[in-house]
Amino acid sequence: MNIAGLSRPVGCPLAILLLASVSGCAAQSSPTASTKTEPKPIPVRTVSVTERAIPRTTTQPATVYPYFRAEIRPRVSGYVADLEADIGDVVGAGDVLAIVDVPEMLEQRNIIDARIARNQAREQQATAGVTLAQANVKSAESRLGQAESEVHRAKAHLAAADAEFTRIDDLVKRQSLESRMLDESRKKRDGDRASLKAVTSAIEAARADVGVAKANELSAQADLQAARSETAISESQRKEIDVLIGYATIRAPFDGIVTERTIDPGDLVTVNQDDRKGKPLFVISQVDRVRVHVPVPEAEAAFVNPGDPVTLTFPSFSGEKAIDASVTRLAHALDPSTRTMLVEVEVPNPRRKLIPGLFGQATITLESRASANVLPARAVRFSEQGQAYVYVVGDDETVSIAEVTTGHDDGQTIQIVSGVEKDAQVIDAHLKRFTDGQRVRRLEN
Template identity: 55%
Template sequence: MYMKSYHNLIKGLSISAFSMTAALMGCSVETDVTRLKKPSQPVPVEMVSLTQEQITRTTTQPATVLPYYQTEIRAKVSGYVKEVKADIGDYVKQGTILAVIDVPELQKQRQIIEARITQSESEEKRAEAGIQLSHANVQSAEARLLQAKSELNRTKALVAAAEAEFARTSDLVQRRSLESRVLDEVRKKRDSELANQQTMSSAINSASADVVVARAKQKSAEADLQVAKSRTSIARHQLEELDVLLNYASIKAPFSGMITGRTVNPGDLVREGNEVGKGEPLFEIDQIEKVRVEIPVPEVDAAFISRGDVVKLSFPSFPAEEELKVAVTRFTGKLDPHTRTMLVEAEVQNPSRKLIPGMFGQATISLGSPAAANMLPARAIRFESGKAFVYAVTDDIVSIVPVTTGMDNGNSIEILSGLQPGQKVVDAHLKRFKTGEKVAPIH
């Protein structure tokens, strides 16, 4: 009986506990259903409007400092390094000797060419003397020719006189006024004068030939002089060429700058014709009193770049200093096919050599004059899969509106299409809204 009472008690307690649990669960379910049926409250949001502003288009890009000029110095002659006069970190002036190469074989060649010049100059003097001698021979031959012609004229006169005397004597002999033997004497005299005339004619021919020979020898002497002068000129040009090579034995700075690399030591053998890219240069020198700042400008801004555009430069190495203001000096005018950027350069005076080649900075370029643009705070624009959109609000109802963006000045972004000036949109907010959702603007 005791056990039966115990079982009845347990059964009663279980039924009571079940009833109480069911009652509690019923209340909870009813509460949740009631809560779900209550309408959600509009989300409070801050609003911003699309406004039109006068702004200057800018682009901010990384910038790199480069030397104004940078060159690798290589040897033009072969030889052993005799002396090294400069090292890395040295600032040198244009024309400063950096190293000296020993080239004794070139010195010997110079001595040989100098001896050849001396020989050629002696040949010139000999040729000049030959010209003077031949000129004298010409004058002598011409004098003999004139003398022979004069003798011929005199002989002709004597022949004429002898002919006249012979004719007169012959006439007298025919008249028997003179003996015939007198005519024989006159005839002999006439014949003698004729013979002298023939001799003078032959002398004239000989003298004329001597003049021709003397003049030919004079021309030959003049040609010998020209040959000697040509040989001297060639030797002198060879000496000048050799002096140029000897000048290359002194390695000089092509411009004023800082030595940033040295690979040569005294006693090293250097060879002529060490091409760029084939072997290390003897020295590297950078001109840094004026530097170039290279700025890669993306395709979207490249078309607006002009010479003289203002460039503001800042460098992490000098955070406390004011931005440098310079101007765009030049640009390539084409896009790099790999990066789709255009290279822009600005020149910066660097007398204190504070800007070091390779230094990194940031450049902001002002592109043209100020112009009106529809601007919206950057925080109000959302981006998804590379596309921009905003949450436009009309009568407190949200609409998702795709927009086309333009320039970005870091704080605001230009809206090219999608919104009208004055139209309100949701400012920065963590919630993702849906079209048709109601919001509560905060004024």
């Protein structure tokens, strides 16, 4: 047996065991090897999740509209004789925009003027006829009065003749007078009776003349009234044609800016039965004060009230301060196609910076308020994916990371919808990142 060959496999394990034993003893006896110490707790300040009433807001798209907008369409047909305004011109109420040439209307007015002159002449003639008829009535009435006077006189003469005849007849019977005297008295009485009949007939004729004269007067009055009516009709026609001629001068209905023009000098403009057909000649927009339309969804429409604060922002003016305004009026009805309610905000625009059609956003602060849990904005962190979270400090002063859902953010405080409960303690603003289970030391606030 070769010993030397056996000694290597046996000797090597023993040496290894001896070395391990020696090194273990050395490690136990080394003064530098000690138990690993825990890191010191990081001092932090904490804030509590508190409950408070926060305003309810809604942010919706907003569009600028002119305060007033008028589409100017023709009321008369003709050729454009003169153009007084163009796109971008600032006009005042009543300023002339264009003039339409209407020569046929001017000729119609001349015809009406001639008709009025003729009717006025007829009025004068009828007035003279009335005067003549009235004079004839007076003359007939005078003749009637004269005839009535003659009747009274004839009756008196007849009465005297009757008395004379009776007296003479009595004397003749007494033979105090000759019968010839009675005959003469009878003839005189008969003559007076004939005169009374003649005067009575004259009265009837005079009365008939009065009736005819009065009838003529009524006829003359009717002719005069007819002439006046014809004159009034002609004058009304002249007023109507004057109104139409006035429409030939196209004027601005209010102060504003010409935002559209579709005619040139010499163009033919015609009147459409449907005023909404065809392009307008001009469009005038009043923009020194504008209306901002905000469609509010059905879920929030019931909470909007006139006077609610509104903050308007426009991408075109991203570097400028937001515009503060208030709700002016509501539609009080939902649009069936969009299920939104129109909210209108009036905004002064003296520099005309807000152009009709400009798009932006409106944040309306609703009147109703709700209780919610809030934290200072500095205590809420956000991951690279945009997930909000907070460091919650337990009673044992250990940290736990809690993901939270945020709501209203006014820049100072953030609403915590879910993730932590009221009165929970979370780490305030801190430069370090923390991990679950990490111990901290809470400082007094």
